Amino acid sequence: MPKDHGIGASSKRREDVRFLTGEGNYTDDINVNGQAHVFFLRSDIAHGTLNSVDTSAAEGMPGVVKVFTGADFEAVGSVPCGWQVTDKHGEPMQEPRHPVLAHGKVRHVGEPIAAVVAETLEQARDAAEAIVVDITDLPAVVDMKEAVKADAPKVHDDLTSNLCYDWGFVEENKGAVDAAFEEAAHVTTLELVNNRLVANPMEPRVAVGDYARGTGDHTLYTTSQNPHVIRLLMGAFVLGIPEHKLRVVAPDVGGGFGTKIFHYQEEAFVTFAAKACNRAVKWTSSRSEAFMSDAHGRDHVTKIELALDKDNNFTALRTDTYANMGAYLSTFAPSVPTWLHGTLMAGNYKTPLIYVNVKAVFTNTVPVDAYRGAGRPEATYQLERLIDKCAHELKVDPIKLRRQNFVMEFPYATPVAVEYDTGDYVATMDKLEEMADIAGFQKRREASEAKGKLRGFGVNCYIEACGIAPSNLVGQLGARAGLFESCTVRVNATGGLVVMTGSHSHGQGHETSFSQVVADMIGIPEEMVEIVHGDTANTPMGMGTYGSRSLAVGGSAMVRATEKIIAKATKIASHLLEASESDVELKDGAFTVAGTDKSVAWGDVTLAAYVPHNYPLEEIEPGLEETAFYDPSNFTYPSGAYACEVELDPETGQVTVERFSAADDFGNIVNPMIVTGQVHGGLAQGIGQALLENCAYDSDGQLLSASYMDYAMPRASDLPFYDVDHSCQTPCTHNPLGVKGCGEAGAIGSPAAVVNAVLDAMRSGGKDVEHIDMPVSPNRVWEAMNG
């Protein structure tokens, strides 16, 4: 029987009521008395020398409060990068200055040049049209391999080249890897592109800066996945505002997918301008602005090679990747192609020798950073495409080749510096084969062929590393932040709890699932637990939500804080029960004395904590409020196996996903309904990457896909129903809930399954194509079929 409450129950989401009735409180719904509006004048050319910005006409336009240019921010700090990668020679990466408003040069289409603050947005926009910008065009660099040539135009004149870093991992293994390739019985090589994507949460970014001159207090309302991180980065590095004078609020946030992790210059601008104008300043991004100012994702060009012995065992893996950084380093950009990508290259396989080279490159494009999966989809895609190609070359079954090389024993130390604690890759593959009804595939293929269509089947295995940690390790790897999480649990006198978490929910349903955990631990109804998040004023310093970390890290902090609460409440209860503490236990919301019928209810204990008349004041303080910070000892390693079945119309090149099966191992599950929903969303983004989405630039650095007319977002009619299973559960061994994280799996595990299925369909039509790049558009398929 499924549980109806607590851990393991598909509790309905409490968030839904406000969202379904129009009572959500998103950042754009916040209006501060007396606020002005800002419109950013953005560069419409990719690379140029900024000779002058004449704002004189704009300043006289109706409603204009103040016009800002780069010169106003010369004394202000650079928008910081939160991760410093060390290259293969032991040198730090090249790190350019990132101004709030462009100064001296513009480096990508969409870079803000000037900002008009006016009474209304329309007035600000009208006035921005009166600003005269004199730019001398410079040749733009867009293609990464061109950008690293010696004579390429430089994005940053003060850097030695457009190469941010050249990273080798593990550099000491390179010789052994190369030697293994020399001795290989078979080598498979594949070159591919991981297409640039735009995260596109449905809520565009918004930032409202407010300033109280009387107290010197700043407030920033912003669409962020991690308000404490924004407060620290912006306060300490850009504007010089100490945390105690800066409150950052991220209320209901309409989706993030990574792109709302980062500190953006618009946040710094409204905070700065609110003080300069002595009134609140609001910025709401249009979707067109979002396309040219939200950090993009992916954009890798890779060559990958696999060496095998005569028995088809993987003996070595070697990859060579160019990773686009765009024009500036976004907050966590350098970590994505390195520590979130290179460390995942073992996948689910016991390949003994691996070497990963990554060249991170500056180009005249929007900065690129983490997008759902962040490095792990790029690793998975190349590896799983390569294995399929290899199986085809060797004429062996791709599932059999995978199974033969699976890691079977745990813990397993990979040759790329991580240790998988648990997993069962055979179990998820067994489950997948059952779900995908492989036995029935031939019949379905025949049915498709009877309609003049081709049908293909593709699989993909994945491993991901979630809840990146511990802090002392990531510090050694270049992180300029800790990666713990925090929680304060406040028990009220009448027994209800307020749980203040450093995690942030922007669609994940934490208000429901976190309540389930605490309620389960105490044995009280979920309705007695309130989850508070998103406001630095009423939550402990926490690192926020990304990398599928919330339950594994934030949930663990919550468990630790709740354990402290229970320990103290047990002391109080033992006093009330006149029993030894060791004899008192909490069960179903009451403290009982073992072997007796003596009991005291949860609410009586909490009341005693705040009305301490009969209370051991000499031993413990009144009140019931505890805080915990949790720093994990390792990543978590969710894994799974996915299968895709496509139908391909050889007349048009149109591909449709007919079946998609996903067998995941997320360890323990708190709310199966929410977990399934997370997988659905990830699958849609992965299938979108594989078939539809592409962020396109022309050779001059013009962004060609800057609206939903041009960027193909997956629609309801593009996608199937998904078959999702998470009954294979190998709990994480090092966090108290045994959970692994589920938010990114769908996006990580699906693209290769789709492309493998498309190539299988093409082969069934007599066209043996080695590879086709994403998005697998009708045009590309038709050309491949007819090429």
Added chain:
Amino acid sequence: MTQVNMTVNGKAVSGEVEGRTLLVQFLRENLGMTGTHVGCDTSQCGACVVHVNGEAVKSCTMLAAEAGGADVATIEGQAAPDGTLNTIQQAFQDHHGLQCGFCTPGMVMSAAALLKDNPKPSVEDVRHYLDGNICRCTGYHNIVKAIMAASGQDVSAIAAE
């Protein structure tokens, strides 16, 4: 500035608008009804869908002045006066048809318009009708399922949870 009068969720309202003021701006900024959302600037995403004289309309694509005299319905007016969710809203909660909630008001209003015209749609009908509503969170599985359930059809064959 011109005066515009209309009925929103059964209540007479009025306000001063510019000629260029969009209906969604009038709702959000003049009336403070922020349940209707703006997710794009090309009339693609559908987060702003409301009903004007009973028809689903993208309120980012209609001028406030054009809606003068009209009967407008928004997400704020869908639940019963005591807060009880309507059939479609309840189905969205029951079937986890929303995550971040940003596209949800438009989805609910589109679903209502669909079921008014087509009370027993097929899955294909629902998916086709939602082409003007983009969701980035759910992959549509549970939205389609919720709308099918709201139409009174059996959804047990659609994968659980």
